[in-house]
Amino acid sequence: MIQAPAWLQILSRSAAALFGGYALSYAASACLARLLPLSAADAVIVATLPAFVFYTGAILWAFASRDAVRAWAPLALAAPLALLGFWPQALGWLA
Amino acid sequence: MKNTFTQSMAWLHTWAGLIFGWLLFAIFVTGTLAVFDKELDHWMQPEVPATEVSQADAARRAVAYLQAHEPQAGNWGISLPTERSPGLRVSTGDRRHGGGVQLDPRTGEAIEVRDSVGGNFFFRFHFTLDLPRNWGIFVVGALALVMLAALVTGIVIHKKIFKEFFTFRPNKGQRSWLDFHNASAVLLLPFHLMITYTGLVIFMLIYIPAGVDALFEGDSRAYFNAQGNARLEQPRQLARQPGQLVDVAPLLAQAEARLGPLGGLNIRNPNTAGARIEIRPELGNRIALAKGQAMVFDGVSGELLSDVPQWRAAPLTQRVMVGLHFAQFGGYPMRWLYFICGLVSCVMIASGLVLFCVKRGRKYGNGTAQASARRWYRVAEVCNVGFISGLLLACVALLWASRVLPVELAQRESWEVRTFFGVWVLALLHAGVRPARRAWVEQLLLVAVLCIGLGALGGVGDAMRVGVVLSALVMGVLLGLVAWRVGKAVPAPIRAKAGRNVEAGA
Numbered sequence: 194m195i196q197a198p199a200w201l202q203i204l205s206r207s208a209a210a211l212f213g214g215y216a217l218s219y220a221a222s223a224c225l226a227r228l229l230p231l232s233a234a235d236a237v238i239v240a241t242l243p244a245f246v247f248y249t250g251a252i253l254w255a256f257a258s259r260d261a262v263r264a265w266a267p268l269a270l271a272a273p274l275a276l277l278g279f280w281p282q283a284l285g286w287l288a
Numbered sequence: 289m290k291n292t293f294t295q296s297m298a299w300l301h302t303w304a305g306l307i308f309g310w311l312l313f314a315i316f317v318t319g320t321l322a323v324f325d326k327e328l329d330h331w332m333q334p335e336v337p338a339t340e341v342s343q344a345d346a347a348r349r350a351v352a353y354l355q356a357h358e359p360q361a362g363n364w365g366i367s368l369p370t371e372r373s374p375g376l377r378v379s380t381g382d383r384r385h386g387g388g389v390q391l392d393p394r395t396g397e398a399i400e401v402r403d404s405v406g407g408n409f410f411f412r413f414h415f416t417l418d419l420p421r422n423w424g425i426f427v428v429g430a431l432a433l434v435m436l437a438a439l440v441t442g443i444v445i446h447k448k449i450f451k452e453f454f455t456f457r458p459n460k461g462q463r464s465w466l467d468f469h470n471a472s473a474v475l476l477l478p479f480h481l482m483i484t485y486t487g488l489v490i491f492m493l494i495y496i497p498a499g500v501d502a503l504f505e506g507d508s509r510a511y512f513n514a515q516g517n518a519r520l521e522q523p524r525q526l527a528r529q530p531g532q533l534v535d536v537a538p539l540l541a542q543a544e545a546r547l548g549p550l551g552g553l554n555i556r557n558p559n560t561a562g563a564r565i566e567i568r569p570e571l572g573n574r575i576a577l578a579k580g581q582a583m584v585f586d587g588v589s590g591e592l593l594s595d596v597p598q599w600r601a602a603p604l605t606q607r608v609m610v611g612l613h614f615a616q617f618g619g620y621p622m623r624w625l626y627f628i629c630g631l632v633s634c635v636m637i638a639s640g641l642v643l644f645c646v647k648r649g650r651k652y653g654n655g656t657a658q659a660s661a662r663r664w665y666r667v668a669e670v671c672n673v674g675f676i677s678g679l680l681l682a683c684v685a686l687l688w689a690s691r692v693l694p695v696e697l698a699q700r701e702s703w704e705v706r707t708f709f710g711v712w713v714l715a716l717l718h719a720g721v722r723p724a725r726r727a728w729v730e731q732l733l734l735v736a737v738l739c740i741g742l743g744a745l746g747g748v749g750d751a752m753r754v755g756v757v758l759s760a761l762v763m764g765v766l767l768g769l770v771a772w773r774v775g776k777a778v779p780a781p782i783r784a785k786a787g788r789n790v791e792a793g794a
Contacts, residue, residue: 211430214433215496218496218498219496219498220498221498222496222498222499223498223499223501223502225499226498226499226502226503227502227503231602232514233503233504233514234511234514234515234516234600234602234603235600235601235602235603236499236503237493237499237500237503237504237511238499238602238603238605238606239602239605240498240499241492241493241496241498241499242489242492242605242606242609244492244495244496244498245433245436245485245488245489245492248433248436249433249436249437249440252300252433252437253297253300253437253440253441253444256296256297256299256300257293257296257297278498278502279501279502282502282505
């Protein structure tokens with residue numbers, strides 16, 4: 194396998210940390226807010242409070258993962274979480 | 289990134305710490321100073337008298353002044369004298385946008401007070417870096433996230449966390465810097481984590497509006513209404529008919545009995561039948577931050593229209609976290625505790641930055657290394673001086689500017705800010721042209737002298753201002769000692785044992 198130059202790896206991993214991390218914490222918060230058995234107003238707060246834990250995890254993951262492609266895993270994980278969080282909206286778009 | 293998890297984390301800790309540490313240091317220093325923002329305000333505006341007038345009397349005088357000068361205004365804002373902020377300020381329009389007139393609480397007459405950004409500059413810089421507000425909070429939020437990542441990676445790479453907790457090897461060059469960085473980090477790890485995370489929680493719904501987007505279709509007004517924060521309807525019809533304003537003193541007494549010490553009040557549509565009196569508590573009556581809370585009274589009948597809401601568990605949790613960051617509760621002992629913890633955070637960041645250079649000094653600081661590596665090493669060295677001692681210099685220069693700039697100077701506040709940034713840039717340039725050690729000593733000595741000399745600017749009429757001057761004196765002496773140590777320190781001795789550098793961030 195061809196190794197990308199170091200600076201490109203660092204750039205890719207940094208982008209994965211920034212954008213992948215944001216996508217993950219956004220999607221995870223949306224998903225939690227949807228699933229928590231609380232009133233909507235409370236669910237928003239309880240779901241957003243841990244958002245930065247997910248973000249930090251994603252940043253660490255982006256630099257700990259074995260290769261630079263895996264670093265983008267949080268972004269992939271964000272998609273199904275976002276689908277859960279925005280389920281009614283998604284159904285609305287399909288209809 | 290690297291072969292093992294620990295090595296990857298060490299790499300991340302080192303480089304993210306270096307590149308973002310310079311601005312993080314500025315955020316932590318200004319945040320630490322902002323613990324005493326009101327005290328600095330008071331020192332920077334020596335015309336404001338220190339008096340002990342009851343809030344009821346001060347409020348009556350403020351209302352009388354506004355009746356005489358602004359009877360037609362749509363809104364009166366009154367900031368009452370408090371323990372930390374003995375001035376009495378009245379304004380029309382929105383309180384947030386500053387301005388207003390300082391009154392003498394004893395007589396209710398307007399007094400001339402110099403324009404000054406005050407300690408509030410440190411507060412604003414702390415969460416915006418003086419960028420436009422909406423940009424600034426995102427930049428600072430991103431930096432806080434880096435801080436959080438640096439703390440977690442620091443824990444990961446610091447394997448012997450408990451053993452080294454008790455380890456300090458002074459006078460050993462790089463070892464000492466590492467021990468110092470570790471000790472200051474581990475000693476107050478709960479504080480570092482708390483202050484960083486709660487800082488992110490303040491604007492969490494601006495950063496990550498996912499919940500509002502998912503459950504309220506992105507409609508933040510609907511979200512606020514669901515929180516029970518809906519504002520009372522303003523009585524537009526009644527606001528056109530004249531009305532007699534009720535005496536505020538009994539209402540203040542009623543509000544104080546319910547809320548504790550008060551911060552101020554707003555009177556909307558004064559002198560109309562639709563007048564409303566909103567009375568705010570001081571922020572520090574409880575841990576949960578009471579920002580935006582008020583008891584609302586009818587301005588004609590004095591009837592209570594809306595009480596402060598009881599927070600449900602979830603909003604209360606957020607408020608308490610935000611309150612833990614704002615540090616308004618617990619009075620002066622708590623304020624000093626936050627100040628000292630904040631100083632330790634600053635020292636941790638600074639020692640980490642210095643460690644980066646000390647560690648590489650032998651390798652890149654002399655002629656044997658590659659020219660490009662030497663250049664980058666020099667950049668790191670210059671930035672370290674300019675962003676650590678240079679920032680301290682800029683902060684104390686702002687304090688001097690507030691007293692030294694001519695009182696009648698037009699746009700005085702923006703000149704103060706220009707002084708702050710001007711001195712900072714000069715410090716960076718100075719660091720660029722001087723050898724690193726000389727630059728450290730010279731800048732730190734200058735900071736020390738300026739801190740110690742703060743008392744020479746006079747205007748120390750009351751205990752609070754004396755406190756500011758004495759605290760600056762102590763900081764100045766400490767920084768002077770640091771400068772003296774840096775000046776006489778011999779270059780780091782060669783390490784006795786190589787190969788133990790993994791936990792330091794290779």
